[in-house]
Every structure is written in C-alpha cells, then in structure tokens.
Amino acid sequence: MLTILFDGIAYGMLLFVLACGLSVTLGLMNFINLAHGAFAMAGGYCTVILVNRFGVPFALGLPIAFLVTALIGGLFERTLYVHVYARPHLDQVLFTIGLVFMAVAATDYTMGSSQQFVQIPQALQGQYNVFGIGMGKYRLLIIVVCGLLTVLLQLLITKTRFGSRLRAAVDDQRVARGLGINVGAVFGITFAFGSGLAGLGGALGAEILGLDPTFPLKYMIYFLIVVTVGGTSSITGPFLASLLLGIGDVAGKYYVPNLGAFVIYTIMIVVLLWRPQGLFARSTAR
C-alpha cells in the first residue's frame, strides 16, 4: 500500500518535471506545444548514448542531458517557434504535431525502433526497507532530485528578478511589455529551460517510463492532462496534478490491472466535469 504510494509519488514527480516546462510556456504565450515530449525523448536518448556508448557516469549524464536539450529547445524556439506564436491554435497544433512525427521517424531511423535502457549504476539498484516499506533506490533518487528541482523552481519563480518578470509576463503580456520587460527574451529562456527540464525528466524516466521512438506520442496525453488539470497560472497546480495523476495511474495499474489506463482517463473526465477550467485554476479570470 505505502509502496504503491511511494511509487506513485515518484512517478508523479517525474511527470511534473517533464510537464512543468509545457505549463509555463502554455501560460505565457498561450502556445500549444504538443512537441514537448520530443524534447523529453531527446534528453533520454542523449543519456542513453552518453552512458551506454561513451561510458560517461550516470550522474554526469543527467546534467549533460539537461544542457543539450535546453540548447536544442532554445535553438528551435529562436528559429522555428517564434514564427508560430501569433498564429491560431490550429496552426500551432499542426506545426508541433509535424515536429513530433519528424522526431519519431528520425529517432527510429538513427536509433532503431527497439526500447532503450540506460545502464544505471549498481549503487542505485535494489531497494531500501524502511518500516516494512520497500523503497526502490532509483525511485528514491527520482523523488529527491525532482523534489529539489521543484523547490528550486518555486524559489526561482517567487524570489528572483527573473521570476517576477516571468510572472508579470504570464499575468498580462501587454502591460509587462509596456513596463520594459523583454517578453520575447523571457519566453526564449523559459522555453529553453522548460525543454531542458523535459530532457532531464526523460533521462531520469527512461528506466520507469520506457524509452522508444514513440515516446512523444505515448506521453502526449499525460502532459496534456497535467497541464489542463493543473492550470497554467502557477507551478503548484501542475505539481499537485502530476502527483494525483502519478498516484492514480500506479494505484490503478496495481489494484485494477484490467482497467489499466482507464483510471487516469476517468480522473480526467471527472475533473473536467467538476472544474472545466482546471482543478487549481485561479478564480480571477484573465
């Protein structure tokens, strides 16, 4: 029982790291980025190549995955995404789905279609037994890393100058522009950072979520649920939504294996019927 809760929390934390970049970019530019999962996949494959082929230590592979994906994200943002911000949602969906298709096919071409595994170090395998609760070491690592990241993100957004600029831009882009905030630059940096986080999440999650070329398609719905259920105005919303989704999914798969993925869809539908604007949306309308 508690083990399931533990696994669910680890899973949820992972989803949060994967999806928080998406929620911020969505809230900031009202931009629907279905290709977010592609960045996560890029991070995952980056780690696989580094660790398995070049023997880079796992602990070093993670930050490199973050940096590489952030770079790719920043590059794409500057060269391609900027042209699509002002377009209608239909264009954004078409554009990002096109990117996903390209990413899937390109990965299939270069890396093969089989599932990839990261060789995680010996020290992270096995599990601790605390008060009769089996805690996988690797999942513990995920919780610690993701928890730290969450705290860091929260501090970054609430305490720093960049964070206040970001919040101002999310609240009202036009006024923020009028006050001299370079919204484009804020967005570019946020996008790159969000992509980097997705990459890190993909690298960490390769072990739990599985990593194959269809990754961006398979987890697209999870990201969308996190973002719509959590709302896009803060990071606490997506965080709680991710935890709910993670625990719900793990518990559902454990207790009612026949229903499998239905649990999360049911959660989604119930939440949507109850609070169409998202579970944790702010009451003030924008």
Next chain:
Amino acid sequence: MRPLADEVSAYLKGRARWSPLEIAFWIFAFATIWLFPAKHLILTETAILALFALSLDLILGYAGILSLGQAAFFGLAGYFAGLVAKYGFVEEPVVALVLAGVAAAALGFITSFLVLRGSDLTRLMVTLGVSLMLGELANRYSNITGGADGLQGVTIEPIFGRFRFDMYGHTGYIYSLIVLFVCFVIARRIVYSPFGLSLRGVKGNSLRASAVGVPVKWRLVAIYTVSAFFAGIAGALLTQTTAFCSLDVLSLDRSADLLLVLILGGTGYLYGGLIGAVIYKFLQDWIATLTPQYWQFWIGLVLVVIVLIGRDRIGGGNVALRTYIARLGARLMPRRTDRREAPCRFSKQ
C-alpha cells in the same frame, strides 16, 4: 418584415445553388469508375478518406472545434460494422453502415458535452483522451476485437443481396463513391441551411452569436454529433470494403493525418476535404515509393512547412481559384450575380 425574410431566403437559396463546376466535379468523380478501373482500390481509400475529412471539416471549418480524436468515431464504427458482419447480426451492408454511423453519433453526442467545456487545449485533451480510451478498450478486449492482429473472418454480404464485393474493389469503389456523394449532399444541405449559417456565427464570435439568440451550446452539440456520424460512416465503409479492421483505426496518427488532409485541401469549404484527400493519397503513394519506412517524417515535414509558409497563403491560392470558379459560374448563370448583393442590402437596415 416579410420582404426581408424573402430576401434572406432568396439569398440563402442563391448560395445553395449547385454551380456548374460542382456538377462537373461529381460527373468526373463518377466517371473515374470507368476511367481508372485498375486503380479502384486506392480510389476507394481516397473516397473514404474524403468522407472522413468532410466530417472533420464540419466541426473544424464550420464550428471551429479543434479535435485530435476524430479517429474515435471512425474506429468505433469500423469495429461495429466488422463485428455486426462477423456474427451476422445485420446481413445487409447498407443497414449496417447506417447503424454504425448511429453508434458513432451516439458516442459523439455523449462526448460532445465534455468537448464543449473549456478552451482549445481542453478540447484537444478530451478528444485525444476519448480516442486513446477506445484504443485501450479495443486492445484490452482482444477476445472480441482481435487485438493487435485485427478483426478477422469478416465476410460482408452482397449489397441489397445482389452486388457482391469483388477482390478488385469495383463494387467497393462504386459503393463508397455513392455513400460519399450522399453524405456530401447531406453535409452541403446542412452547411447552407440557416443552421449552417448560425454555426458560422458561433465560430466567428460565440458571445455575439448567443446575444442574437443562437443557442451556442446546442448548435455545437448538434454539429459534433453529425460530424461523428459521418466519421462513423467512413470507418464502417473502410471495414466493409476491406473486410478487416485493426487497432490502427483508432490511432492518433489517423487523426493527425486527417488534419493534414484537411489543411491540404482547405478548411471551411466542403470540397476542401475531398481535394485534400486526393492530394494526400497521391503524396502518400509517391513518398511511399521513395522511402517506404520513414514516410511519417515527410508527412511531418509537410505539416511544418505548410505552417511556416502560412496556411493562408496556401489557402489564398484556393480562394483565388474559388473566386475564379465563382466568376466562371456567374458568366454561365448570369442570374446569380444580382443575388450576391443581397447580404449588403439587408445588413444596412
């Protein structure tokens, strides 16, 4: 009030008149039965895709609902038609086709209430979620649906007990084309009706539409259900003409490809889906001969390039073509030109 009402109805009738080019289009479409008898299999696929795209156009082009889950209706009706034929519940294919459409429409009606809540993003999530859920269901109950191997052992009885489906797809093509035409006529009737006009109003500005007394919610529910019905007919047609149904009828790729089809042809324009389907099939055929395995990459590239160039510019070509066509039509039927001024007149009052 009377003259205004007359004017409006005259305007609507003028708009809804079949232009010579439309008639020529359909004559050509039916002529393909004799022109390309060797290509009937791929033409059948094209006709089904065209019908499917038409269903998406009804909600995307006319009501502005962004959907990634049109495959849900397609797949549900596909399995419905397959199962009904396999176990011999309904022998007559035409009846089974309509029943499958109704089943899809029922699903559309139920899910429409979820879809109508929230923003574009929520709609994307819900439509995608519904189709994934059905995919999961079909996968889970593989004893009924055949799972990953697909539904096998489906035999479709002859249409009206007379026209047997042959392996060259001749019957299948004629059948699909007739169904496409009938559905098109219905869709055309809907779009040019006052109901269709009110949908355009809802798409343009739903707040104002509700202010002039259009029940926005029910209009959207209705069109979503109708669209689900057409998508279902398309799915059932695929099952009936191929006597097979597999899990990929429910896949996300199918919905995403459909968006591409519609974008290639142009949205908010009934022939968009039809023309798009033809272009798409040619493109698919051509790319598949170049790189059979990675053609998804090129599809993605086409999508990205279309958006970067600008849908409007591609659509602009369409609009230019359409105005040309309209002018041609006006020359052939001079009476139409004075009807065109009608909207200006009653908007001034």
